[in-house]
Amino acid sequence: MDEAALRRPVGGAAVMAEQIRHILGVIEGNSAVRVQVLPLSRGVHPLMGGSLSLLTLRDGVTFAYVESFASGTSVDTPARVLELTTRMDIARSKALDSGDSVSLLHKRLKEYEDDIDS
Template identity: 65%
Template sequence: MGLDLEENEQPASPAALLKTRAERCRTQAGLTLRAASEKLGFPHSYISRVESGERLPSEALAESMDEYYGTDGLFVDLRAVAVAAAAEAPKYGHQVLESEKRAARIQVFNASVVPGLLQAESYTTALYTESMPGKDAEHIAFLVAKRAHRREVLEGDKPPLYWAIVDEAALRRPVGGPAVMAEQIRHILRLVGKNTGAVKIQVVPFSSGVHPLLGGSLSLLALRDGASFAYVEAFASGVSVETPEDVAELATLLDIARTRALDTGATLDLLNEYLREYDHDC
């Protein structure tokens, strides 16, 4: 007899299978969350979030689970498939995701939140959770994994130059609360402080007043083959711009915003000022 699904029945996703098997293996081993924490070497709160579907396990945790539970690579494989599924993007974003891997230079501007490739996982989780009411924990975990998958472009042997211009509003808005914001700012400082020098950030302070990109999100990508294009994103939609005239016009707007931004030293000073403020409020 076949295993045909009912008409409205959906197959379990890799993330759903992973969280179910994680809890089942732990309970079959007779372990509480705290006992599993000691055996696996990870915080019990982290394991709890994996079992509830709030997040995917790290590769290290998946490997530890496979070793302790004797599951012969099951959790590593489920995690890999879940991350690959999460890396799928809406059609309007496919070109950006593919081009990020081939880019020599990525320039971005964001007026409201920290740009995606600079986001810490806790910030991304809070951002999606608070801005997407009605979405379940599994869906949020998928989106967070997708963002983490994209960030790998900055971790390779030859990362592109990533230059972010960020409005001060993105630092002032407390996504997830003071502790999350403090972690987010530390994450940015770590990326900027890496020896490769591939990540640069400038902040447009409130004192600079109005600039042409208020309220928007813009990415300019220069690929290694010489091609370039722009990507303008709005609420739940986005559009790629490829004609040289239009790309040049958007590049001019970004250049104007850059002239209103603090230099690197002053930007780092402002980031550390916000870090002290959020640490104090924790």
């Protein structure tokens, strides 16, 4: 998750606080869910401008779904999936680990809660 998604107060402080609470609830309620936040301080990364989901099926086949503000595309060609997997790996290497990401989520939540109270 790009830190920009946590910093841009879409819907206001109360909405952002509720969304972060929900994310934390999912993480804390399911040990299989991990979130890594890519801090703004780490600069550019190869996934800027869209989102990428990598899905591996039971038979081991991996495909990707690339989404931008105006479109979404499924990708299943091995060469393109490999390229997108590499992009994801680079972005993940720049991101905080899961523990530090959860700490950052709690910090942002407190900031939004403080905004609501003021």
